Amino acid sequence: MGGVHPHDSKFAKDCATEVLPLPKTMYVSMAQHLGAPAKPVVAVGDSVRTGQLIAEPGGFISAAVHSPCSGKVKAVAPYADLSGRMVTHVVIDVEGDEWADGIDTSDTLITALPEDRQFILDRIKACGVVGLGGATFPTHVKLNPAPGSPKAEALLVNGSECEPFLTSDYRLMLERPKEILVGAAIMQKVLGGPKCFICIEDNKPEAIKVMDKALQELGFADMVVQPLKKKYPQGGEKQLVDAVMHRQVGSGALPISVGAVVQNITTSFAVYEAVQKNKPLVSNILTVTGDCLPADRHHNYWFRIGMPLSYVAEYAGGVPAEAGKIISGGPMMGKAVVNLDAATVKGSSAVLYLKRETTKRWQEGACIRCGRCADACPMGLEPLLLNRLYKAGDRLEELEKYAAQDCIECGCCLYSCPAGIPLLDNVRQAKQQVMGVIKARAAAAKNK
Amino acid sequence: MTSTLIWTIVILSCLGLLLALLLYLVAQKFKVEEDPRIDEIEAVLPGANCGGCGRAGCRDFASSAVAAPNLDNHFCPVGGNAVMEKVAAILGYEVVKKAPQVAVLRCNGTCAARPKVNTYDGVKSCRAEASLYGGETLCTFGCLGQGDCVAACSFGALSMDPETGLPVIDEEKCTACGSCVKACPKGLIELRNQGPRGMRMVVVCRNQDKGPAAKKACANACIGCGLCFKTCQHEAITLENNLAYIDSGKCKLCRECEAVCPTGAIHGINFPKPLDKDAVKERIAARKKASAEEGAK
Known part of the structure; x- marks a missing residue:
């Protein structure tokens, strides 16, 4: 249902990954995941080694954070994140890259799966693995559905990377296919052996070929590579479940309610490293690209979490003069970078330089009721109606009835609107208000 | 011709009266008893x-x-x-009296004092802007200037000043209904007691960053230096999270805090005369000297 077809602009797809050298200082954020911020367990002056725990989970839905380098803790203080909000960071003066004990840093592939389910979950939790598809939801929570949930029938490993420009997942599939598959097999085991689909959009034929070959070599049963039609947002959780399993996840429900678990391929790789190598999540792939860069300046980097974005930008040749907007993530759902000194986090996937005219908003016109936004909405909502209800003010009951809370903020409505109406902005506000009402109601019901 | 006219008037009038009677009877029959x-x-x-x-x-x-x-x-x-x-x-109940209140803005981040570091081009709504990021300036606590409070006011007491980029409260029109307080996503508007003849002291800032960061973001920011806190003789000022706050219940309107504030973040509102800073500072110095001498004895 719905969706749009922006030009895929994957300029960096043929650029092999390079490893970024460590900067002098690293800023490790304590809020890199969905849920409660992590609690620092190091103090100023402590010596840390790469992969050493520096912050423990701050709640049930939270994740551990590890040191991305070896060195001395310089400060534990609030610093501005990429949108200018203050978040506690652990600042480390880099001295080298000496890994903590018990971590396998070699590239040897380990295919033998551990037997114990709890051991796997503990490793994933201890290594601070979070969903790297964008939402950064703690993986150990997602792989351990609440008691009473339906049994997982399918594990969807999401390599669709439907956002334009982004190529980090694609490069990982080309360069580390077997690790991804072993990671998927581990998650399959934890979930009690559902069928596993490696979902890749058909605009990445090389990735499909490479993953298929790796799968044949490894010989995993109950695992297939599933090509998907190219469409944005094909990689959205509910959209993927619909595309592969032809099941619709209900309003406010999780994919597990229809027997599906969705994990990104990068998460799968992180799970492999955590379980097989005891290696915490301290690095990831970041694409540096954009429509104002010359052909030879697109890059894919292995970065360590905590490297300032400005350092990555500098290493990649500096911010181009034509860049009117810098985005962290994809052009559809990424966040505009207000503070380039902000640190990279676990979920960082791209630094995108866009020309001013690419990002400029249109002059807002009148709605002509063409219904393109309703056609484009992958959740089957009617953005034009929600927009009108929101603007009328105090129509929360109707907004809830027309499911403003189901908006996944993909931006298809705004992309398709010929009148340049800021549909997403308004629907997002409406969603926040409705979510507030729903949460308050749930809290009231709990107190009763 | 005339008879048709007369008949029409008579019939319609009778019909009207009849229906009115019917409506009256129905209304009487189904009347809801209300206090x-x-x-x-x-x-x-x-x-x-x-x-x-x-x-x-x-x-x-x-x-x-x-x-x-x-x-x-x-x-x-x-x-x-x-x-x-x-x-x-x-x-026939007892009256519960309350001190008259007025809305007070707690941000003085004017365009001149607070340089912009980026441009926001989303929808013109403070709430939408605040949900996306910290704002166009380095101060993440200050006014966003999109005018949600102005839109919320049903008494026309608020207007945007294009020069400062901040809302202006017309105290004559403000009824302290609190709509603007709810509308501001940054919590910058507060209902305060009006004070004697409308006079009151306000820390016109909510920035909780440390001094240097606050100062860098805005020339008019409260930098949490604590000078006002140390000077106040009436324990009216509290200092929390690098931010001073004046309790209007304890404040004696001596204006000493306003005189010592290095960034001018404390404003005396509705005072008949402008503050003579030097005189107040001399008064504070004399008091300090006297207390030091007393301590020496």
């Missing part, structure tokens, strides 16, 4: 339906006041004590 005091109270209320009392409107206020055992939880901020006295008289 007449609700109408009486509604008549004395301002009728603005602003929701400042926390109810859906004036009639809702009236019916809930009639049902309540006393007036502790009912106060019409728009009408104030005068209206509440009338309401109390109708109900």
Whole structure:
């Protein structure tokens, strides 16, 4: 249902990954995941080694954070994140890259799966693995559905990377296919052996070929590579479940309610490293690209979490003069970078330089009721109606009835609107208000 | 010709009377018994339906006041004590008097004092902007300037000053209904007691960053230096999260804090005369000297 077809602009797809050298200082954020911020367990002056725990989970839905380098803790203080909000960071003066004990840093592939389910979950939790598809939801929570949930029938490993420009997942599939598959097999085991689909959009034929070959070599049963039609947002959780399993996840429900678990391929790789190598999540792939860069300046980097974005930008040749907007993530759902000194986090996937005219908003016109936004909405909502209800003010009951809370903020409505109406902005506000009402109601019901 | 006209008038009039009688009988038969005091109270209320009392409107206020055992939880901020006295008289309850209040803005991040570091081009709404990021300047606590408060005010008491980029509160028109307080996503507007002849002292800033960061973001910011806190003789000032706050209940309006504030973040509002900083500073110095001498003895 719905969706749009922006030009895929994957300029960096043929650029092999390079490893970024460590900067002098690293800023490790304590809020890199969905849920409660992590609690620092190091103090100023402590010596840390790469992969050493520096912050423990701050709640049930939270994740551990590890040191991305070896060195001395310089400060534990609030610093501005990429949108200018203050978040506690652990600042480390880099001295080298000496890994903590018990971590396998070699590239040897380990295919033998551990037997114990709890051991796997503990490793994933201890290594601070979070969903790297964008939402950064703690993986150990997602792989351990609440008691009473339906049994997982399918594990969807999401390599669709439907956002334009982004190529980090694609490069990982080309360069580390077997690790991804072993990671998927581990998650399959934890979930009690559902069928596993490696979902890749058909605009990445090389990735499909490479993953298929790796799968044949490894010989995993109950695992297939599933090509998907190219469409944005094909990689959205509910959209993927619909595309592969032809099941619709209900309003406010999780994919597990229809027997599906969705994990990104990068998460799968992180799970492999955590379980097989005891290696915490301290690095990831970041694409540096954009429509104002010359052909030879697109890059894919292995970065360590905590490297300032400005350092990555500098290493990649500096911010181009034509860049009117810098985005962290994809052009559809990424966040505009207000503070380039902000640190990279676990979920960082791209630094995108866009020309001013690419990002400029249109002059807002009148709605002509063409219904393109309703056609484009992958959740089957009617953005034009929600927009009108929101603007009328105090129509929360109707907004809830027309499911403003189901908006996944993909931006298809705004992309398709010929009148340049800021549909997403308004629907997002409406969603926040409705979510507030729903949460308050749930809290009231709990107190009763 | 004339007879047709007459007949028409007569028939239509009779029909009208008949139907009116029918309506009257039906209305009598299905009448909902309602406390007449609700109408009486509604008549004395301002009728603005602003929701400042926390109810859906004036009639809702009236019916809930009639049902309540006393007036502790009912106060019409728009009408104030005068209206509440009338309401109390109708109900025969005791009046609960409240000091008259007024909305106060706690940000002085003017365009001149607070340089912009990026451009926001999303929808013109403070709430939308605040949900996306910290704002166009380095101060993540300050006014976003999109005018949600102006849109929320049903009394025309707020307007945007294009020069400063901040809202201006017209104290004559402000009824302290609190709509703007709810509308501001940064919590910059507060209802304060009006004070004697409208005079009051306010820290016009909510920045909780440390001094250097606050100063870098805005020349008018409270940098949490604590000078006002140390100077105040009436324990009216508290310092928390690098931010000073003046308790209007304890403040004696001596204006010493205003004189010592290095960034001018403390404003004396509605004072008849401008502050003579040097005289106040001399007074503070003399007092310090005297107390030092006393300590030496």
